[in-house]
Amino acid sequence: xxxxxxxxxxxxxxxxxxxxxxxxxxxxxxxxxxxxxxxxxxxxxxxxxxxxxxxxxxxxxxxxxxxxxxxxxxxxxxxxxxxxxxxxxxxxxxxxxxxxxxxxxxxxxxxxxxxxxxxxxxxxxxxxxxxxxxxxxxxxxxxxxxxxxxxxxxxxxxxxxxxxxxxxxxxxxxxxxxxxxxxxxxxxxxxxxxxxxxxxxxxxxxxxxxxxxxxxxxxxxxxxxxxxxxxxxxxxxxxxxxxxxxxxxxxxxxxxxxxxxxxxxxxxxxxxxxxxxxxxxxxxxxxxxxxxxxxxxxxxxxxxxxx
Ligand code: CP
Ligand code: NVA
Numbered sequence: 001x002x003x004x005x006x007x008x009x010x011x012x013x014x015x016x017x018x019x020x021x022x023x024x025x026x027x028x029x030x031x032x033x034x035x036x037x038x039x040x041x042x043x044x045x046x047x048x049x050x051x052x053x054x055x056x057x058x059x060x061x062x063x064x065x066x067x068x069x070x071x072x073x074x075x076x077x078x079x080x081x082x083x084x085x086x087x088x089x090x091x092x093x094x095x096x097x098x099x100x101x102x103x104x105x106x107x108x109x110x111x112x113x114x115x116x117x118x119x120x121x122x123x124x125x126x127x128x129x130x131x132x133x134x135x136x137x138x139x140x141x142x143x144x145x146x147x148x149x150x151x152x153x154x155x156x157x158x159x160x161x162x163x164x165x166x167x168x169x170x171x172x173x174x175x176x177x178x179x180x181x182x183x184x185x186x187x188x189x190x191x192x193x194x195x196x197x198x199x200x201x202x203x204x205x206x207x208x209x210x211x212x213x214x215x216x217x218x219x220x221x222x223x224x225x226x227x228x229x230x231x232x233x234x235x236x237x238x239x240x241x242x243x244x245x246x247x248x249x250x251x252x253x254x255x256x257x258x259x260x261x262x263x264x265x266x267x268x269x270x271x272x273x274x275x276x277x278x279x280x281x282x283x284x285x286x287x288x289x290x291x292x293x294x295x296x297x298x299x300x301x302x303x304x305x306x307x
Pocket of ligand 2: 125160161162222223225226227262263264
């Protein structure tokens with residue numbers, strides 16, 4: 001594995017399998033009350049330029065359960081918010097901490113942070129990617145279905161950070177992926193170019209959610225207006241009309257099709273209340289697995305970077 005987790009496109013299938021296996025092990029150990037002595041005494045800097053419930057609590061709880069300590073830094077309260085360059089922040093935090101987690105807007109900021117930090121950097125969401133979420137999603141699908149390769153994912157909605165990461169993660173793991181996104185809201189070119197190179201799984205981009213849903217084993221959706229796009233919310237509600245995961249969409253899927261949503265969800269927009277509640281157990285398993293998947297990422301990256 002590389003020093004950092006910046007995007008799933010950087011990982012091989014073996015890397016993802018190693019993380020998921022470790023996540024399953026740590027989940028079982030947490031439920032059995034097993035105590036960890038690594039990374040005892042290590043610290044995780046947690047930089048947030050955007051809001052969060054799951055990511056903050058799962059990272060902070062996760063590092064604590066591993067015997068370490070999380071340090072929360074909001075943009076507003078740190079010198080980052082007053083314009084201190086990311087390359088200086090990277091070098092300062094590397095002198096104090098053993099790992100840095102960042103949630104921000106531009107992927108380039110995370111890449112620059114990683115370039116200048118001597119400790120591992122974890123992307124906890126940018127406009128381009130949400131790798132930690134999709135590792136938790138893959139863990140959840142594998143738990144429920146017993147495998148990944150050969151299953152079909154349908155992603156219905158905005159070609160955003162979640163779409164990019166699901167397409168990359170699913171295809172790397174040998175899953176077929178069909179993405180239904182309106183014109184003008186397609187996934188990023190870097191991800192589509194990668195998808196075009198994959199030979200052992202199928203990728204399809206369509207504007208018809210019904211085409212994507214056909215024969216799916218897992219349906220994914222996400223909000224229509226992501227963090228930072230609040231001003232476009234009304235325009236997007238019009239563009240995404242017809243992209244709601246509802247009973248019609250679910251009737252086209254395979255038997256026992258799962259539904260995954262990274263949350264927060266907007267019931268009545270990207271998913272109906274009925275579909276959400278019928279699949280709530282799977283969706284909250286997915287939320288729980290953020291904790292276990294991120295503990296695995298922190299454990300593996302800190303172990304390989306340990307002095
Ligand atoms: N899914 C997710 O990242 O949730 P938060 O925005 O609450 O962290
Ligand atoms: N696409 C959403 C995901 C939130 C976890 C956003 O970026 O706001």
